[in-house]
Amino acid sequence: MATARTDSPSARGIRRVGAVLVLLATGQLLAAAVLVAAVAPAWGISTLAVLFGLSPTLVAAATLHPRAPGPVTTADLLTMLRLLGAGVLAAATVLSLAGGLSSRSWVLAVLIGAALASDAADGQVARRTGTAGPIGARIDMEADAALVMVLSVLAASVVGPWVLAIGLMRYAYVAASWVRPALRRPLAYSLLRRAIGALQGISLVTAVVPVIPVPVSLAILALSLGLLVVSFGRDVIRQEREEAADGR
Template identity: 65%
Template sequence: MAATSPVPDPPGRLRRVGTVLAVLAGGQLLSGVLVVLLAAPASRLLALGAVLVALATWPVAASTLHPRAPGAVTAADALTLLRHLGAGALAAATVLVLGGELAARSWQLAALIATTLATDALDGPVARHTGSAGTVGARIDMEADAALVMVLSVLVATAVGPWALAIGLMRYAFVTASWVRPALREPLAFSQFRRLVGGGQGVALLSALVPAVPVPAASAVVALALALLVVSFGRDVIRLERAQRSALR
């Protein structure tokens, strides 16, 4: 029998899921260590907590990458995972902020947040260029965004007040509501308003942590972002509920 040549991986594919997740976990732990070292000295217990919390978004990455197994992740997925890496470093920084060992409003953290947010502009074009765009990649991207915004909202809450947590919790409240409201599980039609509001949340949270922005102005920007987010989710809920009622008639 003639030997058959191996079938090459589709364009844009990289390492296996398990390998990528192991690298991500190591990278998040290392980022936590680096944040602790930059904020030194800190108590051993607080430093340990910060390093471990750097893994906070790893389960999200693992659950969203699961559909790729046993195959390989794409180049676009790898770029998306950089947001999980940045979120891990920011989660570690948040622990140090809560422990009084690090200032929430600093140029160093602002630069890290800006760099992490910038990766969101790269994965989409790469996915389209490599022909690897799809529903799985879109969900990996969406959940990475949600996890990062959740971490940022905790960090911002230390600067402007606990009400800022509502920004990070909104997505998870919607998912929880979908468990009891089947209409909310239906796919949403594309909305430019939703896209702009969602993309603006990270920018608003970043602005709240830039030292040059006065705290009252930062609070106003975050409050506006929250109000727009409430409107966006409200519109989606109303549309989904109306669509279900129409389908039942």
């Protein structure tokens, strides 16, 4: 008697991850298409907006990959909403840089606020459901980095290119870790680091809120960048000291 064929847990997990990625890419594509249709830019700009709108899907694919043997958690899905927002904002940023969309609008401010709010929600859900762990933390961290990078580009169109340093800081740190093994050492939990990280998104929002004068936003962002440099510098010094101590 033939037995019914069942999929392995790994196969089921891969389909779950794949389904999430398809839904995310579809949502980002539809949102970018709506933006493009509303602004009606030249076809070249439209293509760039759609492509950049899809770019956060690559981040999602890379970070969700370790989930493939098992299910995607509810907290992961909330993080994917943040990446969906990042995709919409990436498309909006292209349209803004092309002059087809204002960089300072309540629509963008509300969208950014909703994306940032999901950062607090997914962590709480992960803890309440008992699904918090290193994989979820990595997914969350990379989603944050992608969103901040997009917001930095958008803010740069308002206050100047120097603010790109906020979005590039983490990627510069990762690049430096390729040549400095000390920077691959795990970092202990730091409330100060988390607070400064959260401040970056909030400060970047000020650049797009119409009622906040640009000089005020510029000052807030300069302070935020300074604190970010201090935070990264503090971690780098600690990692290098720990590496040197182990070497002895």
